[in-house]
Amino acid sequence: MFIKQLYTGCISEAAYYIESNGVAAVIDPLRDIEQYIELANERKASIRYIFETHFHADFVSGHIDLAAATGATIVYGPNTVTKYPVHVARDGEVFKLGNLSLEVLHTPGHTLESSCYLLKDETGKDIAIFTGDTLFVGDVGRPDLAQKANEISMEDLAGMLYESLQSKIMPLADEVVVYPAHGAGSSCGKSLGAETHSTIGIQKASNYALQAESKDAFIKAVTEGLGTPPPYFPINASINREGYSSLDSLINKGLQPLTVTEFKAQINDNTLILDSRNPADFTMGFVPGSINIGLNGRYAEWAGTLLSFEEPILIVAEPGKEKESLIRLTRVGFDKIAGYLSGGFAAWQEAGEPIDMIIDVEADELAMDMPFDDNLVIVDVRRETEYANEHVKEALNIPLDQLNDPGSMANLEEQYNIYIHCAGGYRSVIAASMIKRQGIHNIRNVVGGFDAIKQLPGKFKFEKTEAALN
Structure with missing residues (x-):
């Protein structure tokens, strides 16, 4: 048995690679899929399944590209409707993975199709549960993301989440490891803990949402003080539901070096200039009209929150960081990248163009x-x-x-x-x-x-x- 959590701190996202006897599965992959393929190749394994816990709202999943690259089957839980081929699993359906097995536990509440995957060893013993956004360390998934599309209230979804936790999660043994889809900093819950994994026993004892004495108390606890979700959440959820262009095609289209003259020619009232350098470098000088969101922070999350998805984006990056700047934008659904300034801000200065400062x-x-x-x-x-x-x-x-x-x-x-x-x-x-x-x-x-x-x-x-x- 081999389990590896692949955690991406800038968006607080955890994907998982599970393997037994040369057969592997990936749970909730990011859009940039090379890390999963490289890991499987290093271990001489083949990826057979891609398990999705739900339609993610905070990032674009890599399930479609990973399936195309490996031939793996994409698996979602009950109530899933997509515009691309997937296996819609039944509640309780079991998938074999070498000597291991993964059982689907339908846990609606965060979203209607939300499901957890319970990992069992060769003897049938429960080892770990991959909880997606149903259960976090110290929190549970926010129950307000599906209400408009499905005409279901936040309180209705919170009630479903309570039933899911009580019937599917709480009965598990204390030693079962909890592997959630997100950690601290994520907007998918109210107050996620600093740890990226835990156990059922620890969560029963310490998670505020699991301490509620009744369904009504739970609904109140998880809905009070819940801030407005970031505006890009419905965009990402729709992309994950409807499908998307391959990341390779976006890289080929958007990773275009532009001379200063070409860069200037692209600038108009509908263009966003995104400078991904560190803030300390940006304040000392930048292309007038640029917005700074540094790669050293929660870059993709703030870009999704503050920038338009409809306007073309020109990138100014530290030389060598152009591809990273683009890929991290695609993780939250940006697909209108028009190119980057070749040579970065230094090229702009050397050309004698006007600059601004803070x-x-x-x-x-x-x-x-x-x-x-x-x-x-x-x-x-x-x-x-x-x-x-x-x-x-x-x-x-x-x-x-x-x-x-x-x-x-x-x-x-x-x-x-x-x-x-x-x-x-x-x-x-x-x-x-x-x-x-x-x-x-x-x-x-x-x-x-x-x-x-x-x-x-x-x-x-x-x-x-x-x-x-x-």
Whole structure:
């Protein structure tokens, strides 16, 4: 028996490779499938099955490309309808994998087709369960992603999830290993734990959602405080349901080096210039109108949240990082990549083209400016919950994921001296680049964000919101 978790931290996604006697299966693969094929080749195994736990909303799965490359069968749970060939399994159906077997446990609630896969050894003993978005470490899947399409309420889905957990998961032995599809940072739940695997026993004892004394209590627990899902979630779910172009075709089309002249010719009102360099490099100089989302953070997730899927994207990357920038975009469904700037930003500078910059300031400089500047506005782009817990007094909260909302920047004008911060500095540069793109240029980025501000308690006044105090 061989089990390998392949975890991708930037989108908090876990895929799994399982093998016995030269026969392998992959569960919830990413769109870039080379790692699974290479692993099978290294182990001299063949991939026979691709098991999908549900229609993923936070990334585009690699099931179609992997099936085309290996001849493996794509397996979904009951209630699945697709526009490409799959095996729709019955609840309780068993698939042999060498000396092992995988039993399908239909667990609707996160979505209607959500299913878990229970791994048994050659004696029939339960070894591990691959829970998808049904059960996480410390949390369960959010029950609000299927309601519009299926006219089912969030509460109805939460009720289904309760029944699924009680009937299919809770009866399992404490030592059964839990392998979920996501870890901390994922928007597929409210508060996923830091560990990427656990056991049934540990989850029974520590997972808040499994502590509920009744179905009604469970529904309340998992629906209260549930934020709005990222806007790209329904797009990705639809792509996974309907099918997609192969990743190779997107690479061939989008990984086109453009000279400065060619790059300029592609720029128009409908073009997005995405700069994937680290924020510290971006602030020192960039192509005017660029949006910075650095590869060193949750790049694909923020791109899916903030950028249009309908407009062509031109990439400015650190030389050698162009392909990674493109592939990570395709993981969340972007397919209109128009090329990249050959030679990166240095080529743009060397050509004598105009550049833009963002002024970086240290936290103590902000502290010195505050008492003497009546036009100073502090913009905190952290999440509402982060802001509620503690923030600089009188700071304006515009969460980054709401920056595109109509009216979000209504209170920002060029006459103000705008200081932007997040928690550590990654999100604030994204926000600053987006605000600059809207024509507001009198802005400064607070290096180190709120973490740095907190190191100067005597120089700032802090407060909590009423919600946090209660």
